[in-house]
Amino acid sequence: MARKTGSHSEITGPRIRAAAERLFARHGYAAVSMRRIAAEVGVQAGALYLYTPDKQSLLADLMRGHLEELLSALSALPPVEGPVARLDQFARFHIGYHIDRPEAVFVAYMELRNLEPGNFAVIEALRRRYEDALEAILHAGGQAGLFSVPDSKLATLALIAMLTGVTNWYREGGRLERAEVEAAYAAMVLRAVGVA
Amino acid sequence: MARKTGSHSEITGPRIRAAAERLFARHGYAAVSMRRIAAEVGVQAGALYLYTPDKQSLLADLMRGHLEELLSALSALPPVEGPVARLDQFARFHIGYHIDRPEAVFVAYMELRNLEPGNFAVIEALRRRYEDALEAILHAGGQAGLFSVPDSKLATLALIAMLTGVTNWYREGGRLERAEVEAAYAAMVLRAVGVA
DNA sequence: GGTTGAACTGAACAGGCGTTCAGATAAACA
DNA sequence: TGTTTATCTGAACGCCTGTTCAGTTCAACC
Numbered sequence: 242m243a244r245k246t247g248s249h250s251e252i253t254g255p256r257i258r259a260a261a262e263r264l265f266a267r268h269g270y271a272a273v274s275m276r277r278i279a280a281e282v283g284v285q286a287g288a289l290y291l292y293t294p295d296k297q298s299l300l301a302d303l304m305r306g307h308l309e310e311l312l313s314a315l316s317a318l319p320p321v322e323g324p325v326a327r328l329d330q331f332a333r334f335h336i337g338y339h340i341d342r343p344e345a346v347f348v349a350y351m352e353l354r355n356l357e358p359g360n361f362a363v364i365e366a367l368r369r370r371y372e373d374a375l376e377a378i379l380h381a382g383g384q385a386g387l388f389s390v391p392d393s394k395l396a397t398l399a400l401i402a403m404l405t406g407v408t409n410w411y412r413e414g415g416r417l418e419r420a421e422v423e424a425a426y427a428a429m430v431l432r433a434v435g436v437a
Numbered sequence: 438m439a440r441k442t443g444s445h446s447e448i449t450g451p452r453i454r455a456a457a458e459r460l461f462a463r464h465g466y467a468a469v470s471m472r473r474i475a476a477e478v479g480v481q482a483g484a485l486y487l488y489t490p491d492k493q494s495l496l497a498d499l500m501r502g503h504l505e506e507l508l509s510a511l512s513a514l515p516p517v518e519g520p521v522a523r524l525d526q527f528a529r530f531h532i533g534y535h536i537d538r539p540e541a542v543f544v545a546y547m548e549l550r551n552l553e554p555g556n557f558a559v560i561e562a563l564r565r566r567y568e569d570a571l572e573a574i575l576h577a578g579g580q581a582g583l584f585s586v587p588d589s590k591l592a593t594l595a596l597i598a599m600l601t602g603v604t605n606w607y608r609e610g611g612r613l614e615r616a617e618v619e620a621a622y623a624a625m626v627l628r629a630v631g632v633a
Numbered sequence: 634g635g636t637t638g639a640a641c642t643g644a645a646c647a648g649g650c651g652t653t654c655a656g657a658t659a660a661a662c663a
Numbered sequence: 664t665g666t667t668t669a670t671c672t673g674a675a676c677g678c679c680t681g682t683t684c685a686g687t688t689c690a691a692c693c
């Protein structure tokens with residue numbers, strides 16, 4: 242038996258990526274077998290290879306896709322005036338975006354060490370572009386005397402680590418509302434760089 | 438051939454733990470085989486089982502050991518007066534301690550999902566004790582009107598994420614001195630909670 | 634109604650996995 | 664010097680791994 246009624250490439254492909262993302266996030270890339278991903282989709286392991294050349298590419302494509310969407314969403318933000326407003330906007334954007342995609346974020350931040358060198362370079366470059374966007378805001382605020390940031394690179398990494406940490410504890414329907422979380426983090430970010 | 442000259446349990450045991458910690462940090466628990474750990478120590482895989490009942494216990498013991506040392510070092514800090522000084526001390530302690538043990542920290546924060554439920558509960562409880570120490574400081578500072586912390590639990594997790602992130606980029610002999618890094622992070626932590 | 638071809642199965646491949654254990658080795662003790 | 668024993672080897676266990684591929688199925692087209 243093969244090809245059940247109504248099963249198509251346009252359905253199976255995304256389902257494979259979704260299952261892989263969920264399982265990689267939950268158990269880690271190395272701990273998840275191709276057979277387990279296939280079972281989650283309701284397919285035999287061999288069928289996965291119609292959609293990805295190998296397991297490594299499946300991981301790399303997930304991470305690249307996530308980071309490209311992240312960068313695209315960041316650059317689609319409405320323009321705001323001044324470093325303070327831009328930093329506030331960045332913080333709220335980061336929290337909101339990451340809250341909605343905890344599994345994609347988890348994979349993108351935890352599985353770097355499982356990427357082969359070539360893939361690692363690509364992913365790392367995308368990550369760097371995102372960090373640079375924040376660093377540019379911090380640098381501008383520092384130059385304008387609005388922020389107190391002795392080392393903008395260190396501050397960038399510290400703030401991103403703080404913001405990304407939200408995925409470690411936030412759960413939908415939990416004690417705090419989404420907007421409260423965004424506001425709380427944004428406030429801490431602004432104060433951390435010396436905005437009273 | 439067995440038992441090379443001068444090889445003893447007191448030497449091999451720690452070497453196994455050190456090799457496992459290094460390899461787990463570098464490649465992840467699931468991606469590291471017992472044979473690879475053994476090869477790193479210069480021993481056959483079977484010999485590892487004289488020192489650990491199984492691979493899972495090796496991981497759990499590493500994590501438990503790290504967290505117990507961390508808590509013990511924290512409680513050995515000299516007492517200081519007031520929430521501001523205590524928070525400054527905590528931030529500097531956390532940075533310094535984590536900078537010196539990047540691999541132990543990496544394992545303790547990244548391999549939680551590879552712990553069996555029983556081990557997970559133990560490790561999570563230790564982690565919670567550490568977080569509670571910070572939250573107590575934040576709460577005291579908030580009550581005294583020294584800190585502006587609307588939600589002390591959120592602030593705790595945000596600050597720990599920020600501080601722990603130092604292990605992602607700091608390298609000995611890099612651009613910044615240890616003391617500079619400690620000071621920069623401590624300053625950001627204090628400002629983040631509203632200390633001018 | 635017959636043919637095509639995309640989608641999928643199921644079995645197989647070589648190799649690695651965690652773990653066990655009988656036996657070998659050499660340091661320590663009598 | 665002979666015996667004991669902690670330490671380690673090397674082979675084996677059953678199972679799982681990523682990947683390949685000949686063959687099967689069925690929706691879509693002629």
